[in-house]
Amino acid sequence: MKCSARWRFAACAISFSLCLLQGEDWSKIASETDEPAFGMRIEAVTPGSQAETIGLKPGDYIYQVGQRAMRGFVDWRREGEETLFFCRDGKKGTAAVKSGLIGVNFVESFRPQIAYLRGEIGRSDPRWDEAVVEALSLLAPDPANALKQWESARALEYPADELDSFVRAFTAWRLGRNVPVREAYAAIDGEFKTMPRLYAAYLEDMAYATGQVDLLRSLHLADPDSSKVTAAQLKTWETLSANPTEARRLLDLAKRLKGRDLVPELVPLEGEDSPKWAERLEKLRTKGSFAPSAGRYQATKLRFPEGVRDYHLSLSCQLFVWEFHDRWSSTVRLGVHAPVEEGKRLGNRVLAELGVSADRYIGTRISCRGGYDAQSHYHNRPGKPIPVKGDEKEGEKLKMSGVFRIDLIRLGNEIAAYCDGVPYCQMPIDPASPTSELHWFTSGISARINRFEAWSLNPETPIENP
Known part of the structure; x- marks a missing residue:
């Protein structure tokens, strides 16, 4: 049995002389540096920040704050000071940091x-x-x-x-x-x-x-x-007496349980039935475009049909960023919410939500949450860039990204979120929780709708594990 705290590469020297893959000498990095196998690689340092005072720079790594392994936490909200663990110029180091912003932009390094x-x-x-x-x-x-x-x-x-x-x-x-x-x-x-x-x-x-x-x-x-x-999510599962969901892909099941078309039944929420809401709904239905500028957003909130419990929502779009904003992200999100009362009872209203965003330092990211979770979970999406104005070559036309497909499926006491066929969230939910709202959110990004579909799922169709 191994113990992860031990560093044993000297006793387990790799015999082949060259390990040059993807332009890196991994053998040399492993044996001659302290660079972490898992951590946050710094892409930019904010002038005047704690990170700059420590001497951190792009290419260095942060891998722990206090007892918490770094997975995207640069805004540390505990009071007092914490110990920051980093790797600078290939060597480990520590420094005391105060609560608040450390002052780095980073990408997860795996x-x-x-x-x-x-x-x-x-x-x-x-x-x-x-x-x-x-x-x-x-x-x-x-x-x-x-x-x-x-x-x-x-x-x-x-x-x-x-x-x-x-x-x-x-x-x-x-x-x-x-x-x-x-x-x-x-x-x-x-x-x-x-x-x-x-x-x-x-x-x-x-x-x-x-x-x-x-x-x-x-x-x-x-x-x-x-x-x-989070501890709050554990409490929600206790409230629901939640068990693990079946080892099955809800996306595959949804294709076989396809029922009636729900798109004609979607209407703006009460109190949000002005012409602009009707116009946004029509854009979803007719392959329109949403293009809020940097620092601005558009929210399309729709009322879900009464009596529909099981459903499959699918939205495909292409994305483009005109300009990044210093504070607001460039993102699109598709989500479904339970009523406010359910959110109070179970800690959050979100049944499932998946977003795609562009970041000037990280690149393309997927965010997701579900099962009343208040915490978004983020994932790098390498190999599928979202174009940014100014990145195109001279004489080249502006291009949209490849197509991103978001699928949200609810079936019985489960709900799932997929992007391009990959599951990012599948959570147990209360089967009695109605779906009251559908939210489509765009912020600081241009989104051209390629397809938007909403179908009920037919419970009378036999369900078999694919």
Whole structure:
């Protein structure tokens, strides 16, 4: 059994001389620097900030504040001072920071190949080391090729260990397949006394995407300071007596349970029936465009048809950013809400919500939440950029992004959110909670609607696990 606190790369030296993948010498980084396998890479530092005072600069890493592993928390709201753990110029360091803004823009850095080369995860052997490192380096940016390369490592007799379980679960998730997250959790939990945060973070993401509330509870209790699952969410699950959802893709089921077309039945909320609301609804129906400028937003709030419990909403759009705003994000979001009374009872009104945003430092991000969760969960979306005015070459026409497809599905006591066929949220909900509102929100971004559909799901159609 391994202990994640130990650093053992010297005793587990990789035998092949070159590990130059994606322009990086991973072997050198693993053996000669303290750069983390999982952390936040700084992209910009705010002048006059605490980060600048410490001496941090773009390319450095932050990986912990106090007892909390960094997963996007730059606004630290606890009173007093906390210890900031960072890697500057390849070397670890600490500094005391006051509550409030640290003053950095960052992108999440997930490089499991470094942890492998240091002997922290997996099994090292000269026969497969190079294939394993290449597969792990592709895991986040190109999961399809990562899986192909991983099969090459397995063909070289890499064992069916905890890393194998993790890679298979991660690639299944990112490729929109059934996710064996429970198997991965069991393999990893059985291997370590203290689970590496690199594993814990992505197991949590996969469990959130598949509704495995018992795994989420265990991961939270193991490291509550680092978990993105809040104590309030745990309380909501207790109120609902929530159990893990079935290991099935609601998106696949929804296509087979398609009922009546709900789009003609959607109307603006009462009190929001002015001409502008009707115009926005018509844009959704007729493939129109939404283009609020930087720092401004447009909200389209629609009343859900009475008596409809199970449904499938699907919206496809292309995006473009004219200009970034210093404070407001450039984002689109599609969400469904329960009535206000349900929100008071269960802590939040949001049944499910998924957003796509562009960030000048991070690039494309997916945000999601569901099951009355007040906390949004963020994910990098590499390989699918959202164009920004000024990025085009001279003489080149302005282009929209590729098509983003958002699907929200409610079926019985489950609700799920997908982007481009990948699940980001599947949560248990109270089957008695009515869906009262549909929200389409755009802020500081141009969105051209390619398709908007809303269908009831036919409960009389036999449901079989795909």
